[in-house]
Amino acid sequence: MSKISVAFFGAAVLYALVGMCLGIFMGMSGDHTLSPVHAHINLLGWATLALMGTFYGLAGAQTPTRLAWANFAVSNLGNLISLPLLALLLKGNTDVAPIMGAGEMLLVLGMLIFGAAIISVARKPATA
Numbered sequence: 593m594s595k596i597s598v599a600f601f602g603a604a605v606l607y608a609l610v611g612m613c614l615g616i617f618m619g620m621s622g623d624h625t626l627s628p629v630h631a632h633i634n635l636l637g638w639a640t641l642a643l644m645g646t647f648y649g650l651a652g653a654q655t656p657t658r659l660a661w662a663n664f665a666v667s668n669l670g671n672l673i674s675l676p677l678l679a680l681l682l683k684g685n686t687d688v689a690p691i692m693g694a695g696e697m698l699l700v701l702g703m704l705i706f707g708a709a710i711i712s713v714a715r716k717p718a719t720a
């Protein structure tokens with residue numbers, strides 16, 4: 593399997609572990625304040641990155657390597673900025689909202705790059 597696929601799956605597992613621990617903490621404490629953070633760590637971290645990794649695994653040698661690594665960097669940066677700031681926002685720090693918005697724009701950009709990678713793969717002739 594390609595390095596890019598392994599990187600996506602490796603990162604996805606880390607987000608899943610953090611998201612699950614937060615879910616267990618919420619269940620045990622009864623404090624569900626951070627429920628949207630838990631949901632989006634799992635959905636933007638685990639689910640989205642694992643889906644992207646699956647696509648690059650299927651694309652194999654047809655993967656546009658630079659686009660795929662740009663996708664990896666931008667999507668992770670978006671997560672690492674927006675998810676902790678969402679937690680701070682939910683705890684009452686409303687002044688983090690603009691920077692969190694910038695993180696969300698990175699998440700959208702990461703998805704656009706992923707879309708561009710799909711188009712690139714679709715245009716390349718199949719190798720096998």
Ligand code: HEM
Pocket residue numbers: 611612613614615616618619624627630631632634635638639
């Ligand atoms: C050990 C694993 C997990 C535990 C203990 C756990 C626990 C929880 C808890 C306690 C809540 C709050 C429910 C509420 O406030 O009503 C929650 C919400 C949620 N969880 Fe998890 N969760 C786990 C894994 C996952 C995974 C893997 C995903 C997605 C792939 C996920 C997606 C969600 C979503 C979307 C919500 C929000 C639901 C809503 O607001 O309606 N969870 N979870």
Ligand code: HEM
Pocket residue numbers: 627628631632635636639640696699700
């Ligand atoms: C830039 C990306 C995203 C933004 C800004 C965003 C924003 C939001 C907001 C504002 C809510 C309402 C939260 C609340 O009721 O307190 C929400 C809920 C939800 N979103 Fe997202 N979302 C994003 C990506 C995603 C993705 C990729 C998925 C699924 C793969 C997803 C699944 C959900 C689900 C299941 C809920 C309901 C659970 C909850 O209320 O916590 N979101 N999202």
